[in-house]
Amino acid sequence: MIADRNLPLVSVVVAGGCATLLAAGTDTGQAGTILAASFGIGTVLLALVVWRARCVADRYMRRWVETLNNSIRALGVDGEGRRDWLPGMPLEMQIDHALDGLTRLSESERINQSHATELAEERGREQEQFFARLSHELRSPLNAILGYTALLSEQAADKADTMLRADLDRIRDAGLRQLDLIDDLLTIAALKNEHSRAP
Incomplete structure (x- = not known):
């Protein structure tokens, strides 16, 4: 050749x-x-x-x-x-x-790549706002319930009402478990969000 x-x-x-x-x-x-x-x-x-x-x-x-x-x-x-x-x-x-x-x-x-990047960043910001709002909406009422339960528990202790105090302790324990569950749920969602945005 x-x-x-x-x-x-x-x-x-x-x-x-x-x-x-x-x-x-x-x-x-x-x-x-x-x-x-x-x-x-x-x-x-x-x-x-x-x-x-x-x-x-x-x-x-x-x-x-x-x-x-x-x-x-x-x-x-x-x-x-x-x-x-x-x-x-x-x-x-x-x-x-x-x-x-x-x-x-x-x-x-x-241009398409740039547009896709902008959309992904916007989606990430919206998800962060959603998780922040969700965290606030779930924790705020629960914290109010736990605070009011603690106040009633102190009053029940002063009056020596053991039956009311036991009920209030159950409410407090359930509220704390619920708060832990919400924290775990939001942590898992945040980790999944970070994992999905990683290249």
Whole structure:
């Protein structure tokens, strides 16, 4: 494969070397003619090498552009909702068109990513506000009940009412268990919220 690609270049070197060897063994007139022919052949072969390199580069670029455009077509549009791909346009225009399409797609993707990040941050703020409000709404009445129960318990102790004091102790114990349950529930919800927002 490599030898096949380098064949024209090898031909130029061989033709130039043969012409030089032939020119060295002849008189001045023939040497000039052989050298002129050698340079002519070398120039033609060099032009063929350049032409072949251009064809290979052109074919490579067309494949690259086609792959690029297939990717863009797979997305359905060129970034602005247009479907204006023209396969017959010149290679330079194809490249420009493909790169413009990718630029628009990457810009669109960046905007979508930014929008998604903003939505996630807003959702996180709303959840934090919700948990703060929930904590306040659940704890405030329970703290009031526990405080009033403690006040009634002191009054029952002063009056030596053991039956009322036992009932108030049960209310206090149930309230404290409820407060622990609320704390655990809010802690679990906060941890789950942090875990879901972690990348």
